[in-house]
Amino acid sequence: MKRTLASWLVVFAFGGLALTAGQSSPQSLDARALRLHRDAIVLDTHDDTMSESHPPGWRFDARGIAPSPEHPDGTSVDLPRMREGGLDGAFFSVYIAGTITGPPAVTAARRQLDALHALAATHPADLALCLTAADVRAAHKAKKIAILIGIEGGHMINDDLTVLDDFARRGARYLTLTHMVNTDWADSSGDQPAHNGLTDFGKQVVHELNRLGVMVDVSHVSDKTFWDVLAVSQSPVIASHSSCRALCAHPRNMTDEMIKALAAKGGTIQINFYDGFLDQPLYLKQKALEPELQRMRREALEKYPGPQNEQKRAEAMRAVDMKERSAGTTSWEKIVDHIDHAVKLVGADHVGLGSDFDGAVMPTGMEDCSMLPKITAALLARGYSEKAIRDILGENVLRIMEANEKIANRLRAR
Ligand SMILES: [Zn+2]
Secondary structure: OOOOOOOHHHHHHHOOOOOOOOOOOHHHHHHHHHHHHHHOOOEEEEEOOOOOOOOOOOOOOOOOOOOOOOOOOOOOOOHHHHHHOOOOEEEEEEOOOOOOOHHHHHHHHHHHHHHHHHHHHHOOOOEEEOOOHHHHHHHHHOOOEEEEEEEEOHHHHOOOHHHHHHHHHOOEEEEEOOOOOOOOOEOEOOOOOOOOOEOHHHHHHHHHHHHHOOEEEOOOEOHHHHHHHHHHOOOOOEEOOOOEOOOOOOOOOEOHHHHHHHHHOOOEEEEOOOHHHHOHHHHHHHHHHHHHHHHHHHHHHHHOOOHHHHHHHHHHHHHHHHHHHOOOOOEOHHHHHHHHHHHHHHOHHHEEEOOOEOOOOOOEOOOOHHHOHHHHHHHHHOOOOHHHHHHHHHHHHHHHHHHHHHHHHHHHHO
């Protein structure tokens, strides 16, 4: 079924979505939600759509099918569904597995950066490559979708600050310091500690990111690395795709203390929609499967190394996703619970959306980005102000981009 944003009104009014808003009738609430969602700048800080190879026949400008047990090869983000879901921009991640290091990782990252530039250039009427918060606002005004770039994993700089400068020149606006394994200079939450957090060079990386106006992303890093980053970063940092550990104890999620410290520094936690980060019982079930999943992941990486095997590796990784799905799933409303938990801790100025679409298994009811207006409706139903919702949907990220730009200008003027 092809849905336009306006047709969500029908879905909300008659589709059985349980909305329980104080005084408002469901219908007026839904109309209000759609108006607000369409008017707000909605940004997602983590989409893996462009970092993996795609199913045969995939095109960014054609509407795909959401992933499901029946359609394991489905995808979550493309131009038609971004329009339907009122998703005005996304940080598309440049990513290659953390076990691929050295010059091949740099080459893979540059290739993906080029591909994102080419994507925007191929659809000039619909897409705009954005480097600053002002660019994003201008794109929104021109009814174009903002293409932003995040590098997911410090291993791709190959321990070389000049590579980092090059990535920044090519439009990268955040660097996730690690992926699931340690880099030579920062510990990951997915690995055994090797550096006690950030090394001295790791601190130089953070300083250089501040100088370049590239946001430091603390998703994936170990807790100690997180605290080291907060101690040295001069600019507000983001967790581009992490959820709340108080609700689901996965080590990729953030403790209340971490969320408070991140917010105190002006940063934001961008809630990850991955079902295994949202639901504690499901996380425990997946954890029991983890040795088997790890074996499958390792096998995929060993059997299909390097950029030349990307397609086969992606297929093998999808098989891992399917295995993971056998643990069950959870409901999209858990996303709203995590937003709500973080907002109660630190206020709506420090929370946002970092879906992990096309990089993780999504909860039922949020299988693709066309479903995002449900989050706006749910927040209104929970009594959130329109201002708070706009902040969560995108304004917080823009504020942090602006702060990073300002501080970078000051540091470079020295
Ligand atoms: Zn990730």
